[in-house]
Structures are given as C-alpha cells and as structure tokens.
Amino acid sequence: MAALFFGLVLATGGPAVAQETAYATPCRAHAEFAGAAEANAASLDTLEWSPFGPETGWEAYAPAVMREIGTDCPPYTPDFAGALAAWQTRWDLAPTGVFGPEAFQVLKGLWQERRPFVMARFRDECPPPPPPSALRVMDESEDAGFREGRFLRGDVLAWYRAMVRDARAADPAIAADPELLTLFSGYRAPEDDQLRCETEGGCDGVRRAVCSPHRTGTAIDLYVGRLPGETADSTRPQNRLHQSRGPAYRWLMANAHRYGFVNYLYEPWHWEWVGPPGAETRTASAP
Template sequence: MTFKPSTPLRFLGGLALTAVILGLVVLRVTSCAPVSKPHATAARPPSVAPAPRAPAPLPPQAPSACNVGPADAARANAGSLKTLVWAPFGRSETGWATYAPLIAREIRTACAPDTPAFAAALAAWTAGQRLPADGVMTPVIFVRLKTVIQLRRPFVRLSGQGVCPDPPPASALSWAAPAEGYGGKLVQLRPGAFAAYRQMVAAARREDPRIAADPRALTLFSGFRDPASDAGRCAREGNCNNVQRATCSAHRTGLAMDLYVGEAPGFPPDSSADANRLYISRTPTYRWLVVNADRFGFVPYPFEPWHWEWTGEAP
C-alpha cells in the first residue's frame, strides 16, 4: 500500500517550507543592509589656553657659580650676543643683548648671558621645551621664549582669537596724579591698574635706592589711548600695523602703560631705536621690573622695555 500525504499534510509542509525560505530571505537582507552611521557630534569650540606661569623668583647665586656650565656654548653666546643678525619682531636688528634680562628671568639665572651658567640654565629650559639643549641661544629658541612671554598678556591671547576688545567707558577710567605723569603728563588708566601701579612704584623705590633717587623713574607717559585718536595718529604717521603701533592697540584697554625706565642720550624715552632699547635694558629700573613686576600683576612687551600691562582684569 502506497502512502499518499493528505491535503492537510501537504498544506502544512508548504507552510514550513515557506517559513524557511522567508527566514533565509530576512537573514540575507539584514546581514547586507548598510550599518547606519551614528549622529555626528558638534565640535566644541577650542578653549583658550591659560597664560603660562611666570618663573619662580631667582635664588641667590654666588658670582663664582656663573663659571659652571658648558664653556663652548658660553663662547658661542658671547659672540652672537652682539653680532647675530635677525628679525625677532619683523624688523632687522643685530644682537640679542636687549632681550638678555628677560631671557635670564625666564630661564631662572642671575648670571650674565655670556657665562657658562647662563648656557647651562638655557639648556635646562630648552630641554623642557623639547628644543636643542646645548645651551646656545638661537632665533628658534628665542621664538619659543617670546611666545611664552607674550602669552602672559591677556590682550595677546584675545588678539590670537581675532578679538579686539572694546575700550572701557570714560566712567571706568581714572586720572593719574600730576606727580605720576612723566613731565606732568595727564594719563588715564582703570582704577585697579592704578592701584597695582602705585603699589609697584612704592616697592621699587623702597627696594632700590637708585630708583628712589630718580623722580622720573616709573612715571607714566602713556596709558589709555582712545582708539579713534590712536587710529588717526597712526594713519597720519603711516605706521599703523607694525611693532611700533598697531591698529588694535593694547592701550585701548586702560590696562597698558608706558613707564619711564630711562633713555639713551639723544633719544626720547619711547624711541624704538635699537640703541635706545639696548640702553634701557641695562638700567636699574628696567632690571628691577623684569624681576619684580609680576609680583604686582604686570607683564612686559619684550620689544618695548617701557611697555607693561596689568593682568588683574580682563581687557
């Protein structure tokens, strides 16, 4: 007797076969389907790096200690100190002696720039910056030093973002006392900057008799400058956007000031001539500022030894 599947069995078998085929089709489709990409996350704006910390106060150093270090590097530095032809601020100049006090402060040495100990301190600093650590000053090393010093200026960090801060309203500015202005000049600053300035001047005169003996020392010959009048002046003189005067000047903030720190014979105190800047870099007043101004919240502009900015308020 031959077995013949009944109609119900044939129907159930067909359903099973259909289910298997559908399962294979579904498996095939889902395994080949493209994987959906995750939603892109909006990029966060880069945060502004904080200002580099000022170097710690210098420890006392005996004169004999300045003779310890790489002699070859010291000889190389002694030569380039007066002969290096370069343009650290976009203008050709010879030698780096003008910047030696700031460099010494940054690398934490009180020794002269042509000594072995200066070379040793420079080598230690550059090693921390992943630069050649042979103790020889080069333009590449100075660029790094300049960058570190410049980034302590809040105005520079803002400018790096393409921001030119608005000037403060007239009601937010104060006038210097007549004795505080160089030659009796009228100067305006923000009150907080004035308070810090007065504390700094008092300390300088108390700590260095040579500064106390010169009534002109640390007097103000420029402070707040109205952007409109500043723009008109630089347009008339044709030097709006160089190291001497920028179209967006830090003086618009009421936090930047030009101080009398000396002048070479035949030059005004704010002459950017190399001879004048070199002379100023050797004065007791400037040397005191380099070592002590940060105690009161002031940072320098390396190209102009007379230009200092207070960091106690945002520009």
C-alpha cells in the same frame, strides 16, 4: 669687539671672562658648558637675526631670557648656559646651552601668550574700552609728559602705584631719579589712537590704530630712560639696548610680575596688567 652687559666689560673672541664681577664664582659651577658660554658671549652683540625685525646682538633681550630660564647669571657664564640647556630640554630643543633664534621663537611665543589682549586680537576680537566710571586720573607726579589723557583703570593704577613705591624703596638708583617709572601713556581712546596713527604714521595698519592694548586702560608706557637725542619710546636698537641696561627695566623684569604686569619685549617701556600677581605664569606651561 667687547660687549657691555649691565655695565660690565666682557671680553669676546676668547674665554668669556667678565672683568671684576660678582658672577665669577657662583655662575661658573657648570664647567661643562664653558664652550656654550663662550659662544653666547660672542653672539651677545654680533648675532645677525630678526626677532621683530633685523637686529644685531641680543643683549636687550637677555634680562627676559634670564628670568624665563630661571637664572641670575648673565649670558656669558657657564651657569646661564646650563640653565638654558635645562630649559631647552623642557621644550624639546637640542640642549646645547647656546642661545639662538630657535630658542627665541619659543620664548617669544610664551611671552606673547601671557598678553591676553594680544591673544584676543589674534582671534580678531577687540575688547571694548572700559566705561568712564572705571577710569581714574593720575597724579601730576606720575606724569612723564603725556600725549594722551592721564587715565588708567582704577585697579591697574593701584597696582602701578604699589609697584613704583616698592621699586623706589628697593633700588637706590631708581629712587635717585624721580622721572624713572613715571608714565607717558595710559588709557587711549580708540578714536584718538586712530587719529594719531593717521597724522603721525608709524602704526601697524588700522588694526593697531583702533585696537591697541591702551584702549583697555590696563596698558602703561613707563619712562625707563633714554639715550640723549632719543624719545622715551624710540625703537632704535641702541636706545632699547640702553633702556635694557638701566635700573628701572632690570627691576621691572625681575619684579613686575608680582604686581600683575607683563612686558612687550620689543618695547622696554610697554607693560600690560594681566590680572592679580601670578596670572601671567598660568597662561603657558612646559609640555
């Protein structure tokens, strides 16, 4: 089967060679990792694993992995494998350059540690909602069809607006679609979340219902595309894969940290503001 990564056709079952890509020369300097690159290419859409639940393939997580290990080279190249091997060494893993569940568990831990709200919830703490005076209403142009009130904490709204402005200036594909990066959820009152979970289902028990990151006014759900027939927050694997290939998610993964936002990897649309730019890099470091 051929894997599709960022819209590029990749042959699997043989040498990992992307057809007509700009990565061919700059991402093939580490010939010693050619075998690892081939293994990564083969597993990109075939790996049977459970990162958050049963899934097949890991392409949806590839943009985040690339950023974490410090490479622009896609997973089917030797230079990605070389960067992964160097990262594995830093974290006392076997430096094979081959992606798998063991590496992802470390990555997942790092990503979760950069979400202060989640770490507080692990300690059975639940931050109070902000006072109404701290909330600001969003413009209609920023609204992608809200289920709840169109509010965010004022400082978070300012950073969100700066991020969207810069994204549209930097990427013509984002600028061409005014719906991209609009919001479909911001601040949610705890009692409203609980009622929604009780009536709609699909929530992770009462704790999530009454202690969602959205209660802080710092969590945002952004429209990053969707497959026809799916909702913007559908967790179906093919919908999340489609979103991870889109220009909005790729730009966010590369740049959102510069505005203080971090992603919950299972949901390409869900981002949390953790403080001034760079705050997320101070919460976890290599041993």
